Amino acid sequence: MQNRVKKQTRILAIDYGERRIGLAVSDPLGITAQGLETLSVSCPQDALSKIEQLVKTFRVSEIILGLPVNMDGTRGCRAQEVSGFAERLRKRTGLSVTLSDERLTSVAAHRILHRMGLKIKDKKRDVDRIAAQMLLQDYLEKYSNRGGRDAR
DSSP: OOOOOOOOOEEEEEEEOSSEEEEEEEOTTSSOEEEEEEEEOSOHHHHHHHHHHHHHHTTEEEEEEEEOBOTTSOBOHHHHHHHHHHHHHHHHHOOEEEEEEOTTHHHHHHHHHHHTTOOHHHHHHHHHHHHHHHHHHHHHHHHHTTTSGGGO
16 A cells, blocks of 8 residues: 655744844644744854754745835835845755745734743843744735645
């Protein structure tokens, strides 16, 4: 009897910042997002190496990268920086990198942490990871309403 179990992969979400990068990954079915960690960025190449390692560990098939868009919908210089990082990610991993509007994810993450009663130093460590998790969960829900991951 032939094993027909489909190889399940995950989606990695990245909340990119100058000092910290928040990371989250989907479950293999693409239903929920789990926060992974927040990387401290001292060298972008080190961050790329760590992300490449996570792509292999979690068998990631797609990357979602938060795009900082101004409230009026325009893109500023930070968006250009993120677009450059997306291109380096594509080249390094060979995966599709989707830029996704991240407006207000950090604000919402700060609110969640405030409600949890965390101290400011703990918030700084966790806010980017939670923002990445929120970005990914929004993305997963958006596409689950269109017939699942295959509809992308």
